[in-house]
Structures are given as structure tokens and as C-alpha cells.
Amino acid sequence: MTTKPSFPADFLWGAATSAYQIEGSPLADGAGVSNWHRFAHRPGTIAHGDHGDTACDHYRRYEEDIQLMRELGLQAYRFSIAWHRIFPEGRGRLNPKGLDFYLRLADALNNAGIVPCATLHHWDWPAALDDQGGWAHRDSAQWFADYAHTLFRALDGRVKHWATLNEPWVIVHAGYIEGAHPPGVPAFAKAPHAAHNLLRGHALAVQAFRADGAGQIGLVVNLEPKFAASAKPEDQAALARSHAYMNRWFLDPVFLGGYPEEMADIFGADWPRFPEEDFKLIREPFDFLGINYYSRTVVRDEPANLPVRDARVRQRAEHTAMDWEVFPEGLKTCLTWVKQRYTTLPLYVTENGAAFADPPAVAGRVADPRRVAYLRDHLRAAHAALAEGVDLKGYFAWSLLDNFEWAHGYGKRFGLVRVDYPTGTRTPKDSARFYRRVIESRGAVL
Numbered sequence: 428m429t430t431k432p433s434f435p436a437d438f439l440w441g442a443a444t445s446a447y448q449i450e451g452s453p454l455a456d457g458a459g460v461s462n463w464h465r466f467a468h469r470p471g472t473i474a475h476g477d478h479g480d481t482a483c484d485h486y487r488r489y490e491e492d493i494q495l496m497r498e499l500g501l502q503a504y505r506f507s508i509a510w511h512r513i514f515p516e517g518r519g520r521l522n523p524k525g526l527d528f529y530l531r532l533a534d535a536l537n538n539a540g541i542v543p544c545a546t547l548h549h550w551d552w553p554a555a556l557d558d559q560g561g562w563a564h565r566d567s568a569q570w571f572a573d574y575a576h577t578l579f580r581a582l583d584g585r586v587k588h589w590a591t592l593n594e595p596w597v598i599v600h601a602g603y604i605e606g607a608h609p610p611g612v613p614a615f616a617k618a619p620h621a622a623h624n625l626l627r628g629h630a631l632a633v634q635a636f637r638a639d640g641a642g643q644i645g646l647v648v649n650l651e652p653k654f655a656a657s658a659k660p661e662d663q664a665a666l667a668r669s670h671a672y673m674n675r676w677f678l679d680p681v682f683l684g685g686y687p688e689e690m691a692d693i694f695g696a697d698w699p700r701f702p703e704e705d706f707k708l709i710r711e712p713f714d715f716l717g718i719n720y721y722s723r724t725v726v727r728d729e730p731a732n733l734p735v736r737d738a739r740v741r742q743r744a745e746h747t748a749m750d751w752e753v754f755p756e757g758l759k760t761c762l763t764w765v766k767q768r769y770t771t772l773p774l775y776v777t778e779n780g781a782a783f784a785d786p787p788a789v790a791g792r793v794a795d796p797r798r799v800a801y802l803r804d805h806l807r808a809a810h811a812a813l814a815e816g817v818d819l820k821g822y823f824a825w826s827l828l829d830n831f832e833w834a835h836g837y838g839k840r841f842g843l844v845r846v847d848y849p850t851g852t853r854t855p856k857d858s859a860r861f862y863r864r865v866i867e868s869r870g871a872v873l
């Protein structure tokens with residue numbers, strides 16, 4: 428490092444979580460059954476038979492966790508709101524006690540001088556909505572906008588930084604193509620409709636925010652740079668399909684007004700014709716884009732591998748416990764690609780982090796040197812993007828706490844803070860102490 432990085436004085440340093448992954452108390456205070464509560468209790472869906480009945484018990488321990496955030500020097504905290512606590516059946520009857528938890532959470536964060544950054548939908552929602560067709564049902568867009576509108580009004584003055592959806596791509600790919608997430612049954616032909624309705628819902632929620640909200644609203648997407656395994660035409664074509672499928676499927680419509688042409692190739696006869704007026708709606712302008720970055724993938728042509736007909740070529744490099752390649756420069760690649768192809772909107776890294784097989788706590792310490800190195804190298808890449816003119820406004824480490832890693836259960840630990848189950852004991856890892864020094868020095872320690 429020739430010159431010490433220095434991030435802007437107003438750069439927002441935070442950490443991120445999501446409701447089902449940390450809260451526990453899935454049915455407390457009148458909450459309805461969520462898709463993830465039902466799915467995680469279906470035998471065989473989650474590693475080790477894990478589920479979110481307790482998770483990090485954050486629903487009850489949120490004040491302790493906010494104290495942890497203060498000790499880490501966090502300036503912001505990205506969390507998600509559990510729809511099924513607000514509308515147990517998805518729409519109609521409001522559950523005041525469910526809403527009250529988020530009022531208390533936002534007040535405690537504001538009192539601690541920590542900016543609350545709320546994501547309206549981070550994959551969990553009332554199971555009743557899946558039973559009514561889920562995101563494949565065209566009305567799901569309005570269900571979401573009505574839910575969002577209620578929250579904009581209820582949290583007005585407490586939350587000023589909103590995101591509509593977390594990673595619509597994962598909701599569609601894992602939920603409708605793979606069946607590894609709820610609704611849990613592969614429904615290939617429904618996937619394009621689910622994607623389209625997620626985008627319509629996002630845009631309708633932004634319109635509701637313009638009418639009744641205050642602050643900033645954005646969309647959070649996962650991006651993963653793709654590289655071809657060779658210059659062979661078939662590998663180059665696989666690259667184009669893979670890149671369109673994961674990185675352009677949602678950003679092309681919101682910023683360019685139409686889906687990538689590769690989608691019709693990928694879905695074939697199952698690729699619908701959507702009404703033109705939908706694309707006008709989906710282009711509703713918003714205030715920032717959140718980018719979740721973890722890794723890159725090198726792909727080759729693989730005709731048997733439907734629907735994208737690509738396959739990952741594992742690289743000779745360090746990999747995390749998720750078997751994701753450690754590739755820090757990919758974060759800069761994502762940030763500069765978005766600026767060059769789509770928009771000069773403010774950008775946030777809304778998730779970046781790694782799971783490693785951390786040792787247990789010894790004398791109040793957890794040595795996680797690989798996570799320290801991962802954060803250091805990715806923050807350097809973020810700074811390089813800033814230096815190239817990307818309007819990067821903040822960074823949220825994934826995650827504040829070790830938590831429920833979806834189908835992987837609790838075996839994959841992403842936290843800056845270790846959580847020991849079932850006691851729930853929190854122990855800041857060395858990476859938490861490192862991150863605090865990064866925040867205090869505005870990056871000078873990198």
C-alpha cells in the first residue's frame with residue numbers, strides 16, 4: 428500500500444443482518460407463520476435439522492446487541508423487517524405488537540447514534556402469501572407495496588434509510604429454480620413471473636415512498652463478476668448467459684428498461700412477453716443501489732447444466748467455508764461496472780464478508796485472521812473504486828453476528844461477533860476489533 432487509504436468523513440460504516448437469521452421468537456407477539464419458519468421445520472431442508480426458532484435470540488436481546496454495535500464503533504446497522512410480524516396473514520389485519528418491536532429497535536438505534544437501515548423484505552414473508560401463489564402471482568407486487576406503505580408511515584421519523592428487496596435474484600433462483608429456498612418446489616416456468624413481480628413490487632413501493640415516506644430508498648442486489656474459463660466460443664457464450672442470468676436480469680430492467688436478450692435463450696418457450704407498461708413502472712427512479720459482493724465465478728460451457736448451461740471452474744486460490752473463492756478485486760469490478768453500465772446513483776456495499784471455521788472463544792478472544800485479511804483486502808478494493816470516481820457512500824460487513832445461514836444452518840459463521848449456541852453468548856472476534864480500528868482511522872490502518 429503506497430498511500431494509506433482515507434475514506435470520506437461522511438462514509439457510512441455499518442454491519443448487516445436479517446430478521447429470520449438472527450431474531451428467533453418466530454411466533455411471538457402475534458406473529459404469523461412465515462415461509463422460512465414452515466420451510467425450516469420441513470425435515471431435510473436445512474443442514475443438521477437447524478431452524479430459526481432461537482437463532483441469536485435478537486428479538487429479546489436487541490438492546491445487548493446495540494451495545495455491541497456501539498463497542499464496535501458502528502455508525503449504521505442494516506437489518507430487515509419480518510413481514511409476518513406486521514401482517515400475520517400477509518395483508519389485511521395489522522399486528523401492532525409486531526410493529527412495536529421495530530419501533531423499539533429503531534428508537535434504541537437512534538438513541539445509540541446508530542443509523543437504522545431497514546430492508547423491507549429479506550426473503551421471509553407470511554407463509555399465507557406463498558399459499559396464494561407467492562411472487563409468481565401478479566398481485567404480489569401490490570401486496571408488497573401495501574406492506575411497504577404501512578411501514579413507511581409507521582416508522583416515519585425513526586427510519587430514513589430504506590431498501591425494498593434484498594437480492595431478488597436469490598429469491599427467484601433459490602426459491603423457484605432450485606427449490607432450495609421457499610416455496611421449495613422447483614417451478615421453472617414461474618421464475619420469470621416471480622422476478623417480474625418482484626421488480627414491479629419494488630417500483631410500486633418506491634412510488635408509495637415518494638407519496639408518504641421520508642429519506643432515501645434503494646434496491647439491494649447480489650453481484651458476482653463472471654470470467655470465461657477459456658477463449659473458446661462456447662465458453663464465451665456460457666459467460667454471456669451466466670453474467671446475464673445473475674448480474675443483469677434485474678439491473679437491466681430497472682436502469683435500461685428491458686431484460687437481457689439471453690433470458691429468452693435461457694428460458695426458451697417459458698420466457699413470457701410482459702406488458703410494455705410494466706417496464707415503464709419498473710424504471711421508477713430510486714435513490715441508491717446496494718451491492719452485496721462475496722466472490723467471483725469462472726465459468727465454462729456445460730450444455731447439460733440447465734437452465735444456464737454453464738459450470739463453475741474451481742480456481743487454485745483461497746476459498747471460504749462456503750467454498751467461494753476469495754477475490755477482493757471483484758468488489759472493485761462490480762462497483763465500476765455498475766457505474767459504467769448503469770448509473771451514477773450513490774452506491775453502498777450492503778454486504779461483504781466471509782465464513783471461515785473460526786476457533787471457539789479463548790479468554791474472551793476469537794482469532795479469525797482469515798476474516799481480518801478478507802475485510803482488509805476488500806476494503807482496499809472498495810477504496811480503489813472510490814479513487815476511480817465511484818460514488819461509494821458506505822460499507823456494511825456481513826454479518827454483525829454469526830447467524831442462521833439459510834440452508835446451511837448454523838455451521839457457517841459470517842459474524843464479526845461469535846455467537847455460541849444455545850447460550851447465545853456473544854464474543855467479538857479479532858475481525859470486530861480490526862473493523863473498529865478501520866472505522867476510527869477512516870481506513871488508514873488498511
Ligand SMILES: OC[C@@H]1[C@@H](O)[C@H](O)[C@@H](O)c2[nH]c(CCc3ccccc3)c[n+]21
Pocket residue numbers: 445448593594597649651719721778825832833841
Ligand atoms: O451467504 C451469506 C449471506 C446471507 O447470509 C445473506 O442473508 C444474503 O443476503 C446473502 N447473499 C449472498 C450472496 C448471494 C449468493 C448466494 C449464493 C450463490 C450466489 C450468490 C450471501 N449472503
